[in-house]
Amino acid sequence: MTPLFYATAEDAEDAFYEAIAQANLDALMAVWADDEDNLVCIHPTGQRVDGHAAIRESWRAIFAGNPRFSMRLHSKTRWESAFISAHCVVETLYLQADRTAHGPMLSTHIFIRGVNGWRLVSRHSSALLPLSGDDNDVFDGRKHTLH
Amino acid sequence: MTPLFYATAEDAEDAFYEAIAQANLDALMAVWADDEDNLVCIHPTGQRVDGHAAIRESWRAIFAGNPRFSMRLHSKTRWESAFISAHCVVETLYLQADRTAHGPMLSTHIFIRGVNGWRLVSRHSSALLPLSGDDNDVFDGRKHTLH
Numbered sequence: 001m002t003p004l005f006y007a008t009a010e011d012a013e014d015a016f017y018e019a020i021a022q023a024n025l026d027a028l029m030a031v032w033a034d035d036e037d038n039l040v041c042i043h044p045t046g047q048r049v050d051g052h053a054a055i056r057e058s059w060r061a062i063f064a065g066n067p068r069f070s071m072r073l074h075s076k077t078r079w080e081s082a083f084i085s086a087h088c089v090v091e092t093l094y095l096q097a098d099r100t101a102h103g104p105m106l107s108t109h110i111f112i113r114g115v116n117g118w119r120l121v122s123r124h125s126s127a128l129l130p131l132s133g134d135d136n137d138v139f140d141g142r143k144h145t146l147h
Numbered sequence: 148m149t150p151l152f153y154a155t156a157e158d159a160e161d162a163f164y165e166a167i168a169q170a171n172l173d174a175l176m177a178v179w180a181d182d183e184d185n186l187v188c189i190h191p192t193g194q195r196v197d198g199h200a201a202i203r204e205s206w207r208a209i210f211a212g213n214p215r216f217s218m219r220l221h222s223k224t225r226w227e228s229a230f231i232s233a234h235c236v237v238e239t240l241y242l243q244a245d246r247t248a249h250g251p252m253l254s255t256h257i258f259i260r261g262v263n264g265w266r267l268v269s270r271h272s273s274a275l276l277p278l279s280g281d282d283n284d285v286f287d288g289r290k291h292t293l294h
Contacts, residue, residue: 040235042235077269082230083231126193
């Protein structure tokens with residue numbers, strides 16, 4: 001059963017990954033703040049989705065179009081205060097039909113504490129790419145290397 | 148002259164973009180917290196850089212390898228509390244020798260308030276990609292569409 005109150009940002013984050021592992025859209029959306037106008041989800045594809053309804057639809061489509069998958073956290077950098085908790089995490093993706101690790105992905109989560117405990121208001125994900133040679137262009141269409 | 152105290156997260160963010168426009172590495176690094184162990188900078192290339200020294204080196208290389216450039220903010224979604232301020236912004240990049248807009252880029256900034264005012268502790272940037280057809284794979288190497 002989906003808890004309606006997350007006592008810590010960690011509880012909310014754990015529930016988020018558990019919902020993904022179970023492909024449980026209702027549980028996933030319960031982690032997002034429902035009393036906050038500003039919700040942002042940036043998928044690793046580079047798409048930005050704003051608001052509860054659009055975020056729900058994007059995850060519905062992800063669950064519908066993909067086999068079961070799970071994410072494992074490798075590391076977490078946290079900044080916490082009484083009302084906001086921000087986490088930078090490194091995730092590895094596992095597709096159930098394929099035990100190969102995908103990713104890693106980098107995600108920045110922002111949680112806020114409201115009347116219903118801690119909830120997610122922003123998830124920004126992108127693929128982690130290693131630094132190799134001088135193929136790492138900062139800007140599109142030009143050769144501006146990072147090193 | 149670089150201010151040593153930012154009264155608001157907005158002041159720190161403005162100083163960040165001004166430092167970029169001036170290619171002023173010292174001013175840019177003055178925006179980052181200097182009394183915080185955890186600093187994370189994720190460049191749009193997908194590289195994650197941790198810590199003051201490594202972040203400074205990555206921006207030194209960016210300034211060294213690129214012509215002057217500037218970023219213009221299109222929108223900002225904010226969550227603010229007494230000690231943490233988190234912003235999701237949309238940026239357009241302008242190279243001085245080329246008035247064409249590059250990007251947009253999506254960046255999530257996390258600021259914390261310390262004894263020296265508001266400072267940046269995390270910047271997560273990635274390219275904004277439009278949703279088009281079913282070419283938007285969430286996971287690498289497979290065809291899992293978002294819609």
